[in-house]
Amino acid sequence: QLQAFGGGLVQAGGSLRLSCVASGRSIMAYSLGWFRQSPGKEREFVAAISRTGDSADYADSVKGRFIISRDNGENTMSLQMNNLKPEDTAVYYCAADSTYYGSFDYSTAVRDYDYWGRGTLVTVSS
Numbered sequence: 001q002l003q004a005f006g007g008g009l010v011q012a013g014g015s016l017r018l019s020c021v022a023s024g025r026s027i028m029a030y031s032l033g034w035f036r037q038s039p040g041k042e043r044e045f046v047a048a049i050s051r052t053g054d055s056a057d058y059a060d061s062v063k064g065r066f067i068i069s070r071d072n073g074e075n076t077m078s079l080q081m082n083n084l085k086p087e088d089t090a091v092y093y094c095a096a097d098s099t100y101y102g103s104f105d106y107s108t109a110v111r112d113y114d115y116w117g118r119g120t121l122v123t124v125s126s
Contacts, residue, residue: 002117020094
């Protein structure tokens with residue numbers, strides 16, 4: 001089970017840190033990702049991180065502003081979001097992918113993720 005928290009209301013230019021806590025199983029066997037969904041839009045990729053945490057990828061829209069990280073010992077994942085923009089407003093979801101791509105790889109496709117947490121709403125005001 002995954003649970004995301006840390007969302008809220010922030011002004012443009014501000015920062016938020018989202019966290020995702022896993023329970024019931026170790027996250028070491030999963031690559032992890034953050035996705036988001038705005039009203040009327042499809043769920044989209046934000047960031048992904050490999051099983052080891054040694055490699056990560058970001059959507060172009062957040063590259064240079066967001067940082068994904070994980071702590072396998074604590075069974076948690078985080079998304080540090082800086083310089084937030086109104087277009088970042090969305091419900092953010094953490095997800096886990098059980099497919100083994102190798103220790104340093106991951107998927108950015110929504111369809112590849114097996115487990116999803118309940119989302120947390122991020123609202124960025126202009």
